[in-house]
Amino acid sequence: MSIETIRSAPATRANGSTPVPATPVPVTPVSPIEAALTDTKTLTLAKAINAGLRQSMLDDPKVVLLGEDIGALGGVFRVTIDLLAEFGPNRVVDTPLAESAIIGTAVGLAYRGYRPVCEIQFDGFIFPGFDQIVSQVARFHYRTQGALRMPITIRVPFGGGIGAAEHHSESPEAYFTHTSGLRVIAVSNPQDAYSLIRQAIASDDPVLFFEPKRRYHVAGPVTPQLGEPFESARVVAAGTDVTLIAYGALVTTATDAALAAADEGISVEVIDLRSLSPIDYAAVEASVRKTGRLVVTHEAARSGGLGGEIIAEVTERCFDYLEAAPVRVTGFDIPYPAAKLESHHLPDLDRMLDGVDRVLGRRR
Amino acid sequence: MHTVHTGETPDILLQLLSPEGMRLADADLDPWVAEVTGADLAALYQDMVVVRRIDAEATALQRQGELGLWPPLLGQEAAQIGSGRALRADDFVFSSYRENAVAWCRGIAPTDILRVWRGTAQSGWDPLVYRMATPSIIIGAQTLHATGWAMGAVFDGADSVAVAYFGDGATSEGDVSEALVFAASFQAPVVFFCQNNHWAISEPVGLQTRFGIAGRAPGFGIPSLRIDGNDVLAVMAATRLALNRARTGGGPTFIEAVTYRMGPHTTADDPTRYRPAAELEEWAKKDPILRLRRLLDSLGLFTPELESETQALADATAAELRAGCIGLPDPEPLTVLANVYATPHAGVDRQRAEYAAYLASFEPTGGKV
Ligand SMILES: Cc1ncc(C[n+]2csc(CCOP(=O)(O)OP(=O)(O)O)c2C)c(N)n1
Numbered sequence: 091m092s093i094e095t096i097r098s099a100p101a102t103r104a105n106g107s108t109p110v111p112a113t114p115v116p117v118t119p120v121s122p123i124e125a126a127l128t129d130t131k132t133l134t135l136a137k138a139i140n141a142g143l144r145q146s147m148l149d150d151p152k153v154v155l156l157g158e159d160i161g162a163l164g165g166v167f168r169v170t171i172d173l174l175a176e177f178g179p180n181r182v183v184d185t186p187l188a189e190s191a192i193i194g195t196a197v198g199l200a201y202r203g204y205r206p207v208c209e210i211q212f213d214g215f216i217f218p219g220f221d222q223i224v225s226q227v228a229r230f231h232y233r234t235q236g237a238l239r240m241p242i243t244i245r246v247p248f249g250g251g252i253g254a255a256e257h258h259s260e261s262p263e264a265y266f267t268h269t270s271g272l273r274v275i276a277v278s279n280p281q282d283a284y285s286l287i288r289q290a291i292a293s294d295d296p297v298l299f300f301e302p303k304r305r306y307h308v309a310g311p312v313t314p315q316l317g318e319p320f321e322s323a324r325v326v327a328a329g330t331d332v333t334l335i336a337y338g339a340l341v342t343t344a345t346d347a348a349l350a351a352a353d354e355g356i357s358v359e360v361i362d363l364r365s366l367s368p369i370d371y372a373a374v375e376a377s378v379r380k381t382g383r384l385v386v387t388h389e390a391a392r393s394g395g396l397g398g399e400i401i402a403e404v405t406e407r408c409f410d411y412l413e414a415a416p417v418r419v420t421g422f423d424i425p426y427p428a429a430k431l432e433s434h435h436l437p438d439l440d441r442m443l444d445g446v447d448r449v450l451g452r453r454r
Numbered sequence: 455m456h457t458v459h460t461g462e463t464p465d466i467l468l469q470l471l472s473p474e475g476m477r478l479a480d481a482d483l484d485p486w487v488a489e490v491t492g493a494d495l496a497a498l499y500q501d502m503v504v505v506r507r508i509d510a511e512a513t514a515l516q517r518q519g520e521l522g523l524w525p526p527l528l529g530q531e532a533a534q535i536g537s538g539r540a541l542r543a544d545d546f547v548f549s550s551y552r553e554n555a556v557a558w559c560r561g562i563a564p565t566d567i568l569r570v571w572r573g574t575a576q577s578g579w580d581p582l583v584y585r586m587a588t589p590s591i592i593i594g595a596q597t598l599h600a601t602g603w604a605m606g607a608v609f610d611g612a613d614s615v616a617v618a619y620f621g622d623g624a625t626s627e628g629d630v631s632e633a634l635v636f637a638a639s640f641q642a643p644v645v646f647f648c649q650n651n652h653w654a655i656s657e658p659v660g661l662q663t664r665f666g667i668a669g670r671a672p673g674f675g676i677p678s679l680r681i682d683g684n685d686v687l688a689v690m691a692a693t694r695l696a697l698n699r700a701r702t703g704g705g706p707t708f709i710e711a712v713t714y715r716m717g718p719h720t721t722a723d724d725p726t727r728y729r730p731a732a733e734l735e736e737w738a739k740k741d742p743i744l745r746l747r748r749l750l751d752s753l754g755l756f757t758p759e760l761e762s763e764t765q766a767l768a769d770a771t772a773a774e775l776r777a778g779c780i781g782l783p784d785p786e787p788l789t790v791l792a793n794v795y796a797t798p799h800a801g802v803d804r805q806r807a808e809y810a811a812y813l814a815s816f817e818p819t820g821g822k823v
Pocket residue numbers: 158187189211215218550552591592593620621622623624625651653654655715719
């Protein structure tokens with residue numbers, strides 16, 4: 091098997107934008123017998139991450155997994171299934187029940203050159219570890235003037251739509267994009283899940299890696315490639331009338347909305363951000379210059395959310411190209427609601443189409 | 455109190471009732487159950503049978519798609535009923551999600567317990583009415599709330615006690631250690647009631663602690679008791695002892711109730727992936743209901759009337775639970791934006807108005823494009 095490095099990513103993409111240059115990630119080639127994935131295979135998003143974790147562990151003996159129930163159980167979503175059996179308890183560490191300790195001990199491991207991959211069981215349980223992330227993990231490189239790196243990956247199943255109890259459906263990404271020193275990724279499909287978890291682990295910066303839990307069981311083809319740099323956005327569906335930006339679980343919804351809009355003769359370009367920090371503004375700008383109309387969607391609350399940030403940046407960069415005020419289609423400014431109300435809170439196809447109508451001046 | 459140990463002997467297990475249903479003596483615990491009558495024992499038995507039935511019915515409702523999830527308490531009936539029935543109405547419970555039998559003791563309707571698991575509400579009841587907080591899903595957080603409540607009781611000169619329920623896994627969270635520090639410093643009237651059911655999802659208790667859990671508390675300056683959590687009498691006695699210490703200015707007490715989670719962590723869990731079947735068989739022999747029944751039998755109190763009355767009560771409660779669950783109405787859409795703040799908030803108010811207009815646009819007269 092030939093392992094690509096992200097150096098070999100194409101210089102330009104289908105939409106003509108230039109990918110943000112990324113630090114090349116050296117990846118040690120492994121023998122074919124050892125490879126987690128040798129051919130294109132159909133995998134669920136959960137299995138794709140499992141394969142990516144496995145490949146990263148094969149490539150680098152310093153990659154260790156830490157988390158609650160990740161060993162014998164394979165994690166509550168089975169993302170780490172079979173890894174304990176293969177790599178043993180020094181590399182797949184079932185930790186006591188303490189998120190602050192999971193992150194804090196990962197810092198200590200990083201001091202010794204390890205690349206810890208922490209699993210936070212559900213989005214809502216990251217907060218006991220929040221202090222370690224924002225006060226410690228995010229700052230070491232800056233604090234030590236580059237002497238100390240924190241190649242820690244923090245995997246977080248995020249988002250709603252699964253009818254769960256409280257604290258199991260949160261979208262906390264903006265807390266982390268607001269924290270300098272952290273890279274933030276949100277994947278939407280099995281291929282990116284595989285490629286980007288590997289890049290995240292290989293990154294010398296700390297990475298918050300958000301996994302769309304309601305899409306864990308969605309299957310798709312996965313090739314054993316690192317693909318484009320993890321900082322690059324992806325045009326999912328090309329279009330000319332409206333740019334619709336999404337990430338995580340909502341990429342699928344946005345793609346469906348674009349198909350529905352096409353039935354009405356509206357051409358929607360869907361962009362999957364993939365990286366939430368940094369954001370691939372070159373890709374965003376290229377699209378908005380073409381369409382002149384921007385809709386941003388996320389499950390997270392509107393106020394202080396990424397939608398506002400993206401719209402502000404786009405307005406600064408290409409105000410003259412905008413034909414209408416950009417529109418946000420987001421969760422409300424509420425704590426995540428009870429399961430029977432979540433369909434009202436979460437942006438769905440109708441609300442995205444409503445946003446498209448509004449940016450086209452077809453409503454209000 | 456020689457049974458309140460100092461940490462050197464974390465493996466002492468206090469019992470008043472052997473698994474065979476034999477009444478055992480314990481000089482420290484006996485006085486606290488001296489007045490328990492045959493009728494009281496029968497009532498405890500009924501409670502335990504009924505909550506086990508509630509649990510089974512809720513599991514069935516989940517399997518039938520009527521609940522999103524359910525965390526069974528199977529095997530922990532004595533730990534929860536013995537402690538729950540020791541409380542005074544003015545005490546306050548701060549629990550985790552598994553203490554559904556404690557909620558039963560607080561007089562909370564079984565249907566209300568199901569609301570959060572059916573997903574119609576984030577809290578099934580008004581905490582101030584039943585003096586039981588909304589169960590904490592964030593592991594360990596409630597131990598701090600209990601401690602703060604107890605500090606307030608001291609400030610107010612009240613003799614009410616806060617009881618914090620949490621699991622063996624929870625003892626690893628920083629919040630729990632911080633609660634022990636605060637409770638000890640302020641000699642807060644709080645009882646830390648840890649149900650060591652041996653598992654935190656797939657993690658055995660040995661991963662959380664190398665030392666008996668009860669042995670940890672003395673290091674914080676908090677006396678502790680390690681009791682057989684499947685022995686309803688020992689649980690009741692220890693809880694009364696601890697409540698009395700708290701009411702009379704003695705400060706916090708830590709109780710480790712050694713029990714076992716006979717079922718899965720929740721209905722979403724598959725314990726066969728991580729738990730040896732033999733362990734389950736071992737603990738089945740120590741069943742909390744069985745041993746009380748044996749005691750009642752040996753006292754000649756397990757009468758056909760008690761059996762049929764208990765059965766009828768369990769059946770009626772299960773029927774009420776099922777009907778209540780299925781009858782729970784879905785919340786009105788606009789309540790999604792209600793109660794975010796206690797006072798009007800311009801941002802949320804505007805979003806509610808916008809969403810109302812959006813929903814109205816789907817009405818037949820509306821203009822949905
Ligand atoms: C802060 C936090 N981290 C993780 C979880 C996920 N989780 C739910 S229950 C549980 C295990 C709890 O074990 P224990 O405290 O022993 O209580 P039990 O479930 O056995 O009653 C875990 C890890 C959570 N709810 N909150």
